[in-house]
Amino acid sequence: MTTRTRPGGLLTLPGGTTVSRLGVGCWPIGGPAHNLGMPMGWSTADDHQALAGLDRALDLGANLFDTADVYGHGHSEHLLGTALRGIPRGDFAVTSKVGYYTEPGTHHAMDPAHLRRRLEGTLLRLGVDHLDVYAFHNSDFGPGDVHLEGAVAALRGFQAEGLIRAVGMRGRHRFAPERRTLAPGEREDKHARFRRHFAAIRPDVLAVRDNLLTPPSATDGIREFARTHDVTVIVNKALGQGLLTGKHTPTAPPLFADGDHRRRKAWFTPPALAVLAPHLDEIRNRLGEGPQVLAHAALAHCLRRWPGAAVLTGFTTAEQIGQNLTCDPNRLSADDLLFLTDVGQRAQQALDQLGEVFTDEAAR
Template sequence: MNTPARPGGSLTLPGGTTVARLGVGCWPIGGPAHNLGMPMGWSTADDHQAIAGLDRAFDLGANLFDTADVYGHGHSEQLLGYVLSGVPRAEFAVTSKVGYYTEPGTDHAMDPAHLRRRLESTLQRLGVDHLDVYSLHNSNFGPDDTFLEGAVAALRGFQAEGLIRAVGIRGPHRFAPERLTTEPGQREDKHARFRRHFAAIRPDVLAVRDNLLTPPSATDGIREFSNAHAVTVIVNKALGQGLLTGKHTAAAPPTYADGDHRQRKAWFTDTALAVLSPHLDEIRRRFGDGPQTLPHAALAYCLRRWPGAVVLTGFTTTAQIEQNLTCDPARLTTDDLLFLADVGRRAQQALDSLGEVFTDEVAR
C-alpha cells in the first residue's frame, strides 16, 4: 500500500518521527467544556464526525495530531486514542499539553506530582506509551515562578523515562484568566516573560499562534528567535478558529451553546464579522470564490511564512478535513503572499479601531 503524500510537505520532529507539515488540531473535537470559571470548549463538535475526520486525515497523509488534557476534559484525547488504536505507533506523532486544568486538592497545575498524574492519564486515554511532544500549556507557574523549577525537572524526568520525546512551551501569550483579572497596564510584558521561561525550560518545541489576523507585534522576532535556538515550531490557530474560512458572516452571525469559548470572544460578534467581511472578499476576488479559497489561502500563508514548521488546522467535520488538508502552499507566488499580508494588516487595523476588547482578542 502506497503512503500518501504528506500534506504541506514533511519535517522531522525532535525524537525522529517524520510528520506532515499540515497537522490536525484536536481542540474542537473535545466538545463543550468549562474551566477556570469560563467556557473553554466547542459546542459544534460531533463524535461521529470527529472519528470519521481523523480516519480521513490519515487517508490524506496527515500524521501529527495535537491535543491537550483540558480539551473536553479528556474527551479529545479519548476520541483520538480510539482512532489511533488501529494505527502502528511508528506511523503517527501525537502531542498533548498540560497546565490548564488543576485536579481538586492540588495546589497548582504545575506541581510536579500533578504533572505526573496528568501525563499518566493522558497516555491512558490516548492508548500510547509515549508522547512525541508534551507541552506546558501556559506560562502560569505561580507567584515569582514558584513552580517553574519543579515543572522543568518533572518534564525532563519524563523525557529520560521515555514517556515523552520532546518538551514544548507556548510562545508569548497570556494565561486566559489574566485578561479578566488584570488591567492591561498592569500586566507583565509577555515577551519578556516568555524569554525568561524559555531560558529556564530550554524547550525542544515552540507553539506559536499566527494567522492573517495576528498583529506583527504578537510574533515580533519569534521566527528569528526560534531559528537561533534551533527549536521546532508548531503554528496554531492558522484559520483564526474559523474566522478566516468565511463560514461566519454578519448577515447570519453564529450562535454557540453553553461551554463554547467563542461565547466570550468579541471577534465572533456580528460587529467584528461585518468589519472582517470586505477583507475576505478581497481574497476571494483574487483567488476565486470556491469553498476552499479562503482556508487554502490562510493555511498556505502560514506554511510559507513559517518554513520548516508544522501548521495545525482544527476541524469538527470530515468535510473540513477534506478541505484543509488538500492545501498546496506552492501555488502562492511571492506577490500572492505580499497581497495576503497586506489584506491581513488592514483587517487587523480595522478590528483595532473597534476598541481594546476586540484588539485583545485578536492579538492573543
C-alpha cells in the same frame, strides 16, 4: 515510518518522527467545557464527525495530531486514541499539553505530582506509551514562578524515562484568566516572562499563534529566535478559529451554546464580522470562489511564512478536514503572499479601530 505524501510537506520533530507539515488540531472535537470559571470548549463538535474527520485525515496522509488534557477534560484525547488504535506507533506523532486543568485538591497545576498524574491519564486515553511532544499549556507557574523549577525537572524526567520525546512551551502569550482579572497596566510584560521561562525550560518545541489577523508585533522576531535556539515551531490558529474561512457572516452570526469559548470573544460578534467581510471578499475576488479558497489561502500563507514549521488546522467535521488538508501552498505566487499579508494587516487594523478588546484577541 511509512513513506508517503504528507499534507503540506515533511517535517522531522525532535525525537526523529517525520510528520506532515499540515497537522490536525484536536481542541474543537473535545466539545463544550468549562474550566477556570470560563467556557473553554466548542459547542459545535460531534463525536461521529470527529472520528470521521480523524479517519479522513489519516487517509489524506496527515500524521501529526495535537491535543491537550483540558480539551473536553480528556474527551479530545479519548477520541484521538480511538482513531489511532491499531496504527503502528511510528507512523504518527501526538503532541499534548498540561497546565490548564487542576484536579480537585491539587496544590497547583504545575505541581510535579499533578503533572505525572495528568501525563499518565493522557497516555491512557490516547492508548500510547509515549508522546512526541509534551508542552506547558500556559505560563502560570505560581507567584514568583515558585513551581517553575520543579515543573521543568518533572518534564525532563518524563523525557529521560521515555514517556515523552520532546518538551514544548508556548510563545509569548497571556494566561487566560489574566485577561479577565487584570487590567492591561497590571499585567506582567509577556515578552519578559517568555524570555525568563524559555531560559529555564529550554524547550525543544515552541507553539506560536499566527494567522492573517495576527498583529505583526505578536510574532516579531520569533522565527529568528527559534532558528537561533534550534527550536522546532508548531503554528496554531492558522484559520483564526474559523473566522478566516468565511463561514461566519454578519447577517448570519454564529450561535454558540454553553461551554463554547467563542461566546466570550468579540471577534465572533456581528460588528467584527461586518468589518472582516469585505477583506475576505478581496481574497475571493483574487483567488476565486469555493468553500476551500479562503481556508487554503490562510493555511498556505502560514506554511510559506513559517518554512520548516508545522501548521495546525482544527476541525469539527470530516468535510473541513477534506478541504483543509488538500491545501497546496505552492499554488500561491510571491505576489499572492504579499497580497494576503496586506489584506490581513488592513483587516486587523480595521478591527483595531473597534477597540482594545479586538486587538487583544488577535494574538490569542
